[in-house]
Amino acid sequence: MKDIILKAENISKQYRLGQVGTGTLSHDFNRWWHKIRGKEDPYLKVGDTNDRSTKGTSDYVWALQDINFEVERGEVLGIIGKNGAGKSTLLKILSKVTAPTTGSIKSRGRIASLLEVGTGFNGEMTGRENIFLNGAILGMTKKEITSKLDEIIEFSGCERYIDTPVKRYSSGMTVRLAFAVAAFLEPEVLVVDEVLAVGDAEFQKKAIGKMQDISRGEGRTVLFVSHNMAAVRSLCTKGMVLINGKVAMTGSVENTVSYYLSHGSESMNKKVFSSEYDKKEFTIHEISLNAVGKLSEDPLDEYQKIDINTLFTLKDDSRKLHLTFVLNNDFGEALFTFSHVNGDLKLNKGLNKIKCSLPEGFLNIGTYYLSLYVIEDSKATIFVEKDIISFIIQEGERPLGSWMGREPGFIKPKFDWSIEVN
Structure with missing residues (x-):
């Protein structure tokens, strides 16, 4: 048992939008009139879904x-x-x-x-x-x-x-x-x-x-x-x-x-691209993020090593193309730029599976946005897509009693420390 x-x-809760008191007397009278006749409140049939990010059509909203x-x-x-x-x-x-x-x-x-x-x-x-x-x-x-x-x-x-x-x-x-x-x-x-x-x-x-x-x-x-x-x-x-x-x-x-x-957030760890990303020189198929040993559907946390994977087809290897990513925070500020050319890697004709691994515990808790640039000859940008994919880094497992929450800063580099005792 x-x-x-x-x-x-x-349980439902409905609120009226706008200035409180404007036109409410007529609404109250309408409710009273329906009630004494044994009918349902007429305003229960109206009202928009509680989505703060969109403009509705009704003066009523279901919180x-x-x-x-x-x-x-x-x-x-x-x-x-x-x-x-x-x-x-x-x-x-x-x-x-x-x-x-x-x-x-x-x-x-x-x-x-x-x-x-x-x-x-x-x-x-x-x-x-x-x-x-x-x-x-x-x-x-x-x-x-x-x-x-x-x-x-x-x-x-x-x-x-x-x-x-x-x-x-x-x-x-x-x-x-x-x-x-x-x-x-x-x-x-x-x-x-x-x-x-x-x-x-x-x-x-x-x-x-x-x-x-x-x-x-x-x-x-x-x-x-x-x-x-x-x-x-x-x-x-x-x-x-x-x-x-x-x-x-x-x-x-x-x-x-x-x-x-x-699922319940506005970010995602995987994005499959439509035909509009099929260009004359290349095709972008997919970008995904996952913690090492886990799937892209699994959440990312602050203590994991994270792989950024890109499926990219180069149609003509005479075109010297490379990919550059810019990582932005949720204020739209650029945190840093990274590219596979920094690792002395180049794209080959056909399907390229490009993987960039972020060190364990590198990113702090928060929401991040990746922008993608396709560069030719290391100087001309032939394609750019701002905020092409977004993702969330959540809190990792912490012992009870330690600080719960986000520490200042966006990255958490691991430095080498030493202490000498005289």
Whole structure:
């Protein structure tokens, strides 16, 4: 028998775009008129898909559509997706901050939420007063809160400022205290949005460790939203991918992270070209990337040796052609240029399988874009395609307690180091 503690059934959330209040009275009257006649809300039949990158035709947008899932006691569900996919909207509905347009949430026990920095805190009240306020909102007695007070303050690391108004806290201090309150007041379900990124490495280690204790040791349930795939992998037991307000996939955390990085994103590790890349002098067939020993469908991470493969047919070997690649970051800045001529290799007539291997751990976490130039006689560009293929380097496996996230810079060269002790 499954011990289901949280169940979402047909959850949808519709928002009206534009300035709030413009024309809403007529819409409200129309809804009321349909309701008293026993008819369906007319605005449920309209609305665009939640795709922030495209211009829609309707004033209404579905932030979420037909979301169904269930969570067992003790599970840690990682909810992942691009910005605007509907993750935070779903958590607000689960936390009862906002109501769904359609559908229902069934839960057993208290739900504590950590949605945004300072959510639920009164800036004019001290940290200590806010602990009691949040505990009361969760339905706890003053005696219960008092018994946990010292643990909460110690975990937050804000003891020196606990009797100072929260409006004078930094964002990191506010998150520390808010997380401590949410975690130590023993909710049956803990809902955590992308707030851990505000904290420093020490706080990330403590917070993730505490969430593991809550789920594994105390058998409580955690819903965790993050763009940090290393944190999702180390913490979660199950994953769910949201794309444009709909559930694209649920399953094991490894499968869902791989799906998100390879399918649910705007990048890809392999591109097969159409006939428009069949030129008089050459044909570009395919460009792909893969970690050594893996397929192009597998995600790439920061610690792997990566091969860049190009299938290229040279039709006339009297034409002295070579390929040059430029690697750009997601700001469009060129990081470096590389070409097979630097390795004293030349193209031969017929099909050439060109492979360039990037050293292990060379690229940092992030999204990258390759531009391709076909050069003749080392001086004339006869073909160029900007951003011909894009790919993502994700977080690799890191020990719990190490820094989770992206370090500064775009490449991670391995230098030779030595230390002499006198």
